[in-house]
Amino acid sequence: MLPIDTRSIQQEINKYIGKDIYLHMETSTGSYVRVQDPDTLPACAYIRNGLINFSEGKIVKNEAWYSVGLKIDNGWVYTEGLTDWEVTEEGQLLLAGHDKEGNLKIGLQLSEKPFNCGA
């Protein structure tokens, strides 16, 4: 993945407007946070292959990170903290936010075909 380039990413986002597409979205503290601090709440969420259709989509620069908002039929998809991006060989758009140790903290991915998923 490479550091975010808003112009290229905006072009990629635009390709998905008005289509039924697959969303992967995640954020996570990791399930092991309680090993270091027993009072911490592990908070992890992901949706893999949610089918969405958005009419508007935009990437915006915040301080040292970026946010993406997608206006879907009956609501919104919101992601903040993105730092890196890649388009895979299959054309999937991957956006991720990494901390300084390389851990993935947040992810937003769009694809016309379902993402591979374990059984």
Add this chain to the structure above:
Amino acid sequence: MSLSVLAVFPHPDDETFGTAGTLIKHADKGDKVTLVCATMGQMGRRMGNPFFANRETLPKVREEELRDAAAQIGIDRLILWNMQDKTLQFRCTQYLADRILDVIQDVRPDVLYTFYPEHGVHPDHDALSKAAALAVSKLPTDSRPKIYGAAITSDREEKLGLPHKVIDVSDVLDRKMDAMRAHRSQSELITIPLENRIKETPELKNQILDPFRTERYWVYNVSHMTQ
């Protein structure tokens, strides 16, 4: 006499971080070691440091790392289920137990290594260890493998008492560290700082590696599950 050893873990690297030394010692004695790895750890947050994997390449990266670590350890047979990471707790325990039972009937283990039920910290660890215990409880008493559970909770000794088996893996520590390094995407955060400390203070190498020298297990008795 050589033993049949079965290890049942949910993620690539679970077999290495806690139990690699023990499994290496089994392999060195000529015991047949089979590993069931239930997921590909597809949803791991660690991508290497600096990161080199992404969410879509991670499963393949971790499968290759696991094959490499398994070769370092001397695992004879690797069984990959490719279930989805973090979802084991939502599956029917009986379904997981039946799959484990199929493997048990195939490899007829004398001993089974897994996490200690309810002391695995991660929900996938606890779901799979509970299913492994349920599978063993279905067997006739005289053909049940002994379950050695790795308890990794901070209150393990308070709840379970002292470990029943403490294995000093000093003699195979270099190979255990090689297996850890094989899980590069997941272990660099740990192994690189360790190696740097050893480089800076080689005289302290033994002390720095101390936490990896001992592997602890608690025997899990399934008799309460059969009533």
